[in-house]
Amino acid sequence: MATPKNIAILGASGYTGAELVRLIATHPMMNIVAMSAERKAGQEMAEVFPHLRHLDLPTLAKIDQIDFSDVDLCFCALPHATSQKVIASLPKALKIVDLSADFRLRDPEEYAKWYGGQHDALECQAEAVYGLTEFYRSQIKAARLVAGTGCNAATGQYALRPLIAAELIDLDDIIIDLKTGVSGAGRALKEPFLHAELSEGAFPYAIGGTHRHLAEFDQEFSAIAGRPVKVQFTPTLLPANRGIIANVYVKGDAEAIFKAFQKAYADEPFIEILPYGQAPSTRHVRGSNYCHIGVTADRLSGRAMIVVALDNLTKGSSGQALQNANLMLGLPEDMGLLSAPVFP
Amino acid sequence: MATPKNIAILGASGYTGAELVRLIATHPMMNIVAMSAERKAGQEMAEVFPHLRHLDLPTLAKIDQIDFSDVDLCFCALPHATSQKVIASLPKALKIVDLSADFRLRDPEEYAKWYGGQHDALECQAEAVYGLTEFYRSQIKAARLVAGTGCNAATGQYALRPLIAAELIDLDDIIIDLKTGVSGAGRALKEPFLHAELSEGAFPYAIGGTHRHLAEFDQEFSAIAGRPVKVQFTPTLLPANRGIIANVYVKGDAEAIFKAFQKAYADEPFIEILPYGQAPSTRHVRGSNYCHIGVTADRLSGRAMIVVALDNLTKGSSGQALQNANLMLGLPEDMGLLSAPVFP
Amino acid sequence: MATPKNIAILGASGYTGAELVRLIATHPMMNIVAMSAERKAGQEMAEVFPHLRHLDLPTLAKIDQIDFSDVDLCFCALPHATSQKVIASLPKALKIVDLSADFRLRDPEEYAKWYGGQHDALECQAEAVYGLTEFYRSQIKAARLVAGTGCNAATGQYALRPLIAAELIDLDDIIIDLKTGVSGAGRALKEPFLHAELSEGAFPYAIGGTHRHLAEFDQEFSAIAGRPVKVQFTPTLLPANRGIIANVYVKGDAEAIFKAFQKAYADEPFIEILPYGQAPSTRHVRGSNYCHIGVTADRLSGRAMIVVALDNLTKGSSGQALQNANLMLGLPEDMGLLSAPVFP
Amino acid sequence: MATPKNIAILGASGYTGAELVRLIATHPMMNIVAMSAERKAGQEMAEVFPHLRHLDLPTLAKIDQIDFSDVDLCFCALPHATSQKVIASLPKALKIVDLSADFRLRDPEEYAKWYGGQHDALECQAEAVYGLTEFYRSQIKAARLVAGTGCNAATGQYALRPLIAAELIDLDDIIIDLKTGVSGAGRALKEPFLHAELSEGAFPYAIGGTHRHLAEFDQEFSAIAGRPVKVQFTPTLLPANRGIIANVYVKGDAEAIFKAFQKAYADEPFIEILPYGQAPSTRHVRGSNYCHIGVTADRLSGRAMIVVALDNLTKGSSGQALQNANLMLGLPEDMGLLSAPVFP
Incomplete structure (x- = not known):
């Protein structure tokens, strides 16, 4: 029987860190051997995230206290800008x-341009894979x-990559109207994220094409198309914790789009294409690694809407x-990721 | 001192009926003298809506039990199709x-076409004002x-009427991506409206240009433009009770649009134009008659987004x-409607 | 026609300050002439609370910038400890x-004992009325x-004062199990109050008899009884913004308790006694000044439960x-307070 | 390698049925070979519960269409009264x-007495284990x-069984004040369970000692004590989907109670005793099989509160x-049940 891999998690006191621990807790081939949280070093994870108290986890440490010599793979769930400095300092x-x-x-x-400063680890950037x-x-x-x-x-990207690759849509008229739960903002203490301010509310933010994820859209879509592609993208904050759902408005033939999705995602373990004309819901992917995609034609000829839902x-x-990480370690890609969504 | 007007409310056991009672409760020039609810006739409103138990209200009756001779104005909060039959039978x-x-x-x-049947009260339709x-x-x-x-x-319409009238936008490329709370669906007992199914969820419905409110958009926008105008419109159900917020994507100059709103709504008591580049939230209009509108230019030249929020x-x-009703009765238009939104 | 009273609100940038503004906005005999918020002085209220943007309000100021000479009444919605210092310095x-x-x-x-320090304004305390x-x-x-x-x-106290006064219950066996929305905690930026942490959750806090409101229970109940009375009291935080509901467990005769409530609150404009055997809901008092009270006998002889709901x-x-304030200014007690609860 | 067991689920279209499917989906030793839903027979589970669409499941059938000859274990998630008739007719x-x-x-x-009718399968009752x-x-x-x-x-029972067994508390003065999410009510279409009615609300139900689960408390506690024990028990409906949390008020020594829990649950894989003086939250057990228990002494001598949280x-x-089922089939008791709670 194979030996489990040793895993370190840097930045374990945030939501993505906690989610990694949750998922790895039932992963048969990974052991968490080190976890960092600079400001909470010395604490047990049960104090920071009581929902993980049943697990036998290492005490939170500072990064420079961690011995990486036996670590097979390290997850970095650190804030932007901090991450590049830390990664540049880790064993090569x-x-x-x-x-x-x-x-x-x-x-x-x-x-x-998008992140407002020079990159401090360009040599690492050069080897990074998206x-x-x-x-x-x-x-x-x-x-x-x-x-x-x-x-x-x-x-x-799940909505648009196959369509751009197959030249099925007008590249100059793409609108992504996306709604997202609040956990995407992390554990940040800001007024709009208080229950009293968000519950029963909804509002767009980063309006006007200012959200940083546009940089990824620009990079990836332009690369596929072989020409500049710039989409409109507006996120709306939902009174919900988990879940993203995007209405993607395109000009193209809905049935051709549907077939392109069936083909592109035929063998994908985590991408589910809904029957033609149906739309997904965030509730049906909650807490899982599944992504649901639906395609519908509009009453206006030549227009289609793709709806994509996943858990952020x-x-x-x-x-x-x-x-x-499974792929990088030679493990089955879906290992530890097959839990069904939690509904209701 | 003027005599208060006598008011009847038909269909008082639904949410819009209850909301009318809530608003009229503090209206200084209206008295509710009759209320109907066919299946709950004989019950007190406090049994149907306990939040109204402090009010001295008439017992719920069947419509044919109501004497309309002293009624100054009647609100009909009945279901579609029922309403036309009832209104045709009321005093002319x-x-x-x-x-x-x-x-x-x-x-x-x-x-x-949109409501799936012949209209049974065309003579009333002829005199109806939108x-x-x-x-x-x-x-x-x-x-x-x-x-x-x-x-x-x-x-x-709050987003688009002034822009179509002022010829500021491309009439063939309008997308209304709207999010709505669940009370718009009424007190209907359906699975998707259960707390257990909706809470923490969000999903588009009536997709593909099938929502009946499109008939109103078609009628009104075409009349203003003097030519057919057909928009794309998709509503998304939010895990919230009250509130609508719409991102309206148009091709036009955002600053010109902003100025058109300032002009069109300068004297309106309930329409608030936000500072340029800001967007409203459903939380900030909740429980009130106010409507907040914001305008933003997109990073893509010649494109703008209007965001409108109101309480459905x-x-x-x-x-x-x-x-x-205030206007029809010669009362000040804002009477009984000035309560501030409830936040948080 | 009488002249409206001039009102100042100190601490207008918190939830209770905003709620005062909301209520006074439609009060026919009060004008807000000054508002303070130390850290947000110079800002408009619309920036701090966009739901109040339709109102014509004074700019937020520091307290020492306010001229109190024309102020008829001042609301202090300041934090504990700060309040006593400020009030001691206001005109006598x-x-x-x-x-x-x-x-x-x-x-x-x-x-x-309860607030952890000496009181700095004992001469004001001496004249204060509960x-x-x-x-x-x-x-x-x-x-x-x-x-x-x-x-x-x-x-x-709404549950217990009439019962202690009428000697209807065992004074040594009273349990108040209370549930509260999160707005009671104010606009404090703390992790447990984030939407992502509170939504879909519930947990007791200040357990073991440590909540400071116990000091008020002790003071008031003992004064009524003429002997020390100490209750058990545990609050639970609800995933809701507004509303308190308390199950009060007592040993006594439920029917006698019900009659005592009917008598005690017969003429009260804001206290509603529900039919015997029914219990209220926070939803039915939300956003209003009404308090709903229900009484039920338990299956165990000699035990009763009182349930009280109000908007915190x-x-x-x-x-x-x-x-x-209405009472202090010689105005009708219910002026500006008759808005019905907001449901749904 | 052992052969997986064949599993049937009767009543798969309700929440507990769907939860069984969710859990068994990643259970390494169970295969679902049959599922029933009388009114939805012929449908695929993906139509009834879209969150399970990625699974390869049998088509929903009527019970009498199922061949039980190869079934190793059958879960019955049917309504009360129906269940006894069905079970009486299944293979012995x-x-x-x-x-x-x-x-x-x-x-x-x-x-x-509690369920309002004669039992139709007393011979099955005789062999049933609680x-x-x-x-x-x-x-x-x-x-x-x-x-x-x-x-x-x-x-x-998790709060009280060890205390009654160890004779640590006054048996005549026990109050269970419990709060529960709405999924416990099942997928029933009733007004109080609508999002618009429940969200932002909370109210006690089955008040006065009328909840049917009292029958289980009476049976079990009396059996342990060897004398009749009758508790007070009031549930409150929370604006949440999953989770139960109960404040259990007892007269006894809190530290002795704490020690009794540590002893009683020392080897239990799913019961977590919190540090003395802490209380759990529903959010920290959500979606999992874990149960968190906390004990606190009250300021009043001789009184303690136990707080228990689990996912209903x-x-x-x-x-x-x-x-x-794991125990009955000779499988490891915790198999398929070790997923960590989903937070946030």
Whole structure:
């Protein structure tokens, strides 16, 4: 019987860190041997996340207290900008899945433009593979450093990549109207994320084409099309914790689009194409690594809407990260990721 | 001192009926003298809606038990199709504000197409005035029968009417992506409206251009433009009770749009234009008759997004109805409607 | 026609401050002439609370920038400990309704014990009247300084004061199991109050008899009984914004208790006694100044449960404050407070 | 390698049925070979519960269409009263875990009293074992028919059984104040369970000692004590989908109680005792089979409060059922049940 892999999680006191622990808890081939949380070093995970109290986990440590010599793979769930500094300092042979935005953009100028500063680990950036598993699978298997995608960026790409590749839609008229639960904002203490302010409410943010995940859309869609592609993208904050759902408005033939999805995702373990004319719901993917996609023709000829739903913390972040880690470690891609969504 | 007006409410056991009672409870010039609820006739309102138990209200009756001779104005909060039959049978001089869809469409063929049957009260339809107060004010003042708008239809029109009238946008490329709380569905007992199914969820419905409020958009926008205008419109159900918020995507100059709103709504008591570049939230209009509108330019030149938020039960339905009733009765338009939104 | 009173609100950037503004917005005899918020001085209220943007309000100021010479009454919605310092420095003739805990406890030693420090304004404390309107009405009318009650303290007292006074229950075996929405915690930025942490959750806090509102229970119940009375009291945080509901377990005769309530509250404009054997819901008082009370006998002989529901921000805090202010200013007690609850 | 067991689920279209499917989906030693839903026979599970669409499941059938000859164990998630008729008609050797109330009460008179009718399968009742795993483990291993407990009944028993057994508390003064999410009511279409009616609300129900789970408390506690024990028990409906949390008020020594829990549950895989003086939250057990228990002394000498939290659909129902099925089939008790709670 094979030996489980030793896993470290840096930034374990945030939601994506906790989600990694939740998923790995029942993974048969991974052991968590180290976890960091700079400001909560010395605490037990049960104090920080009481829902994990039944697990036998290492005490939270500072990163520089961790011995990486026996670690097979390290997840970095650190804030942007911090992540690049930390990763640059880790052993050069250590396999890493980064969940931050730091290594998603291949062009340093784009990074500087969207994230407001120079990149401090360009040599790591050079070897980073973009972590959208279904479209970078072979590179991920061979990668040392994988850059997890933005959760919104993943959602939009599942809708659009096969259509751009198959030249099925007008590239100059794409609108992604996306709704997201609040856990995507992390454990940040800000007024709009208080229950008293968000419950029973909904509002768009990062309006006008200012959301940073647009940088990923620009990079990826332009690469597929071989010409610049710029979409409109507006996220709306929902009074919900988990879940992203995007209405993607395109000009193209809905039935051809449907067939393109059936073909593109035929063998994908986590992508479910709904019957033609149906739309998914965030509730039906909650807590799972599954992504549901529906296609509908509009009453207006030549227009179609694609609806994509996934759980931002799982398929949009920590689940994706684990899927990539499985590939990097030579394990079955779906190991530890087959739990069904939690409904109701 | 003037004598208060006598008011009847038909269909008082639904949410819009209850909302009318809530608003009229503190209206200084209206007395509720009769209320109907066919299946709950004989019950007190406190049994049907315990939040109204402190009020001294008439016992619920069947419609044919009500004496309309002293009634100054009657609100009809009945289901579609029922409403037209009832209104056709009411005294011909009775002032009526109808909250159903029955008298919104001027073309009987459009009614038949969208609502699936012949209209049974075409003579009433002929005199009905469309109830979007800000744009039909003078006709409403003189009307006997006012047809309340769809709540989604009102929301979209606040965003688009001034822009179509001022020829500021491309009429062939308009997308209304709207999110709505569940009270718009009424007190219907259906699985998707259960707390256990809706809470923490969100999903689009009536996809593909099939929502009936499109008939109102078609009628109104085409009339303003003097040519057919057909928009794309998709509603998403939110895990929230009250509130509609719509992202309206248009091609046009955002600053010109902003100025058009400032001009069109300068004297409106219930329409608030936010500072340029800001977006509203459903939480900030909840329980009130106020409507908040924001305009933002997109990063893509020549594209703008208008965001409109209102409370579907108040400004989108019962508040609008009361605003119209005030006009029909010669009362100040804002009487009983100035309560501030409830936040948090 | 009488001249409206000039009102100042100190601490307008918190939830109770905003709730005061909301209620006073439609009060026919009050004008808000000054509002303070130390850290947000210079901002408009529309920036701090966008739901109030339609109102014409004074710019937020620092307290020492306010001219109190024309102010008829000042509401203090400041944090505990701060409030006593500020009030001690205000003009000695200014009528004040304080919403903090600072002047609720008549015994300075009790204050020191529960609030962890010496009281800095004992001379103000000496003239303060406890603000539970229904039981201190005549003193409040004559008072210069009224100390608003704790929201939980008000809830429990509505259940128990008439029963202790009428000697209907065992004083040594009283349990108050109370559930509260999160707005009672104010706009504090703490992890348990984040939507992502509270939604779909519920947990007791201040367990073991440590909640500070117990000091009010001890003071008031002992005074009525003429002997020490100490209750058990546990609050549970609900995934809801507004509303308190308490199950109060007593040993006594349920029918006698019901009659005592009917008698005690017969003329009260805001207290509704439900039919015997029914229980209220927070949803049915939401956003209003009404309090609903129900009484039920248990299957175990000699035991009864009283259930009390009110809105913590309205009847439990700002609505109570306004009710008291009306009395202090010689206005009708219910002026501006008759809005019906918002449901759904 | 062992052969997986063949499993049938009767009543698969309700929440407990869906939860069984969710849990068994990743169970390495169970295959679902048949599922029934009388009114939805012929449909695929993906139509009834879209969150399960990724699974390869049998088509829903009527019970009399199912061939039980190869079934190793059958879960019955049918409504009360229906369940006893169906179980009486199933093969006499078939292992059955029943999730209804039909076989929980050993005394047919108690059944008739609480459930309002004669029991139609007394011969099955005679062999039924009460399904509270931790306290009936050896009987469950040997049982053919196990009667799953009420979800509230399980919660209260985890708090009280060890204390009654150890004679640590006053048996005549026990109050269970319990709060529960709405999924415990099943998929029933009733107004109080609509999102619009429940969200932001909370109210007690089955007040006065009328909840049927009291029958289980009476049966079990009296059996342990060897004398009649009758508790007070009031449930409150929470605006949440999953989760039960109970404050259990007892007279006894808190530290002795804490030690009794540590001893009683020392080897239990799913019961977590929190550090002394802490209380659990429903959010920290959500979607899992774990139960969290906390003990606190009150400020009043000799009084203690035990707080118990579990997920009503998992540990309170379907998870418990699977735990028992594992025992009956000779499988590891925790197989398929180790998923961590879903937070946030």
